[in-house]
Amino acid sequence: MAKRPDTLETLLLALELLRRIPRKNKITARELQEQLQNAGMDRDLRTIQRMLETFSEHFEIERDDRSKPYGFRWQEASRGMAVSHLTPQESLLLQLAQEHLRNLLPPRLMQSMSGFFDQARRNLDGYPDNPQSTSLEREWQHKVRVVATSQPLLPPTIAPGVLEEVSEALYANRWLELDYQNAAGKRQQAKVMPLGLAQQGPRLYLVCRFEDFDNERSLVLHRIRKAQASTLSFERPKEFDLAQYDADGxxxxxxxxxxxxxxxxxxxxxxxxxxxxxxxxxxxxxxxxxxxxxxxxxxxxxxxxxxxxxxxxxxxxxxxxxxxx
The missing domain is CATH 3.30.70.120 (Alpha-Beta Plaits)
Incomplete structure (x- = not known):
């Protein structure tokens, strides 16, 4: 009886790890450990490594051991963690929401949800061996669309790694070091406190406070040439409210x-x-x-x-x- 709680903890950890292993991009044990810590599950790296080794032996999980740290992902043909309890309507909602959440959630959180998004798509597309797939739900995604209220514009190009670093710093309340170039072409190095991320049409804005200042500014992400999330954390200002910032125009x-x-x-x-x-x-x-x-x-x-x-x-x-x- 005394071992039951430990067994339950191990089972919950295994389920969390399996759910967070992506299908496309590989993920390392260290990255999975950080995701679990962000979700309130503090586990040592060696425990996670042992579980991943076991998974690669007994599940359709690919281990890339060509160089360290090893990367893990579900094999392309595998079904991954099937979310069988998703209804067709829930699957549709998840697939539609994915596009709108893509730039508004930290990439690691989006990655941790990839299993649900993949399963939602499969539920709508149906497996070849599943004749009961619902065609009406598959058709519905082609019957709804969010349309522009002004002249449509292509989104600007964001430098590689910028969105990931900005999102990580914003999510974890860490200082962010930027190489920023304004509209006039002036380039500057800055250390900022990230407070919010907003999408306005095709643009993404970072709301932040520059070091030694107490007012907020909005920086467009595509003008950030480089970004690096610091290991130094900060206490989020209690008086700042992103919704009020927006309401103030x-x-x-x-x-x-x-x-x-x-x-x-x-x-x-x-x-x-x-x-x-x-x-x-x-x-x-x-x-x-x-x-x-x-x-x-x-x-x-x-x-x-x-x-x-x-x-x-x-x-x-x-x-x-x-x-x-």
Missing amino acids: RFGFGYGEKVRLTFEIETEAGFHLTETPLSRDQHVQVLNGEWMQISATVVDSAMLEWWLRGFGEAVRNIRKTEVKS
Whole structure:
């Protein structure tokens, strides 16, 4: 009886390791140990190495022993850790979510989920020996799509390793050393405290504090030439809130200053604002059959200016009144 807890712990560890072994890229025992530590499971490296050796003998797991440290992955033809309890609807949701989570979760967490994503895809595609595969769920992924609200742009190229290092430092609350080049071409070395990661259209932004400063800045990831997560950790500022940072219009190049915006817009161009208002206190006044007046409390920002200019001559009499907090 005394050995039962140890047996259970060993079983749970084995399941966690099997679930985290990827199908495509190889993973080392050290990397698996770090993933387990991040998940609250502290195990010594030798224990993990012994388990991996056993797995490679009894499961369809490939061991690359051409050089140390050895790399492990599921063989291509294997089914890996099948998640048989996933319903077709859950499989569909996972596959759709994968694309949206790709740049918003630390790469190691995405890698640890690869078994679920792979199984979700298999559940939808079906195995050759599974005649009961559900064709309706397979068709559904071709029936839904997220479409752009503006001119579609290709995502900028991010230097190799940058997203991984940024994500690792952000996830573990570690200082981040950057080689950054701004839009004017000026290059600088900096040590920053990573606080948040946001996706805006095709761009990824890192919200951070530079060393010895107490204000936040947003850096686009594709302008980071090199990044290195430090071993030094920091205490995350309790007063910082990424959601509030966004609400203050900081990703739209604003500073949280609210204004009462009033403008006139041609009815045809502005009709969508009656369905998707600028704010909860928006007021619409019909002037005549061709024009309407819109009033709303919004955050003043460069993005707001660009949005208004996009209507060209269909917008007139723009006024902004400061809203005192």
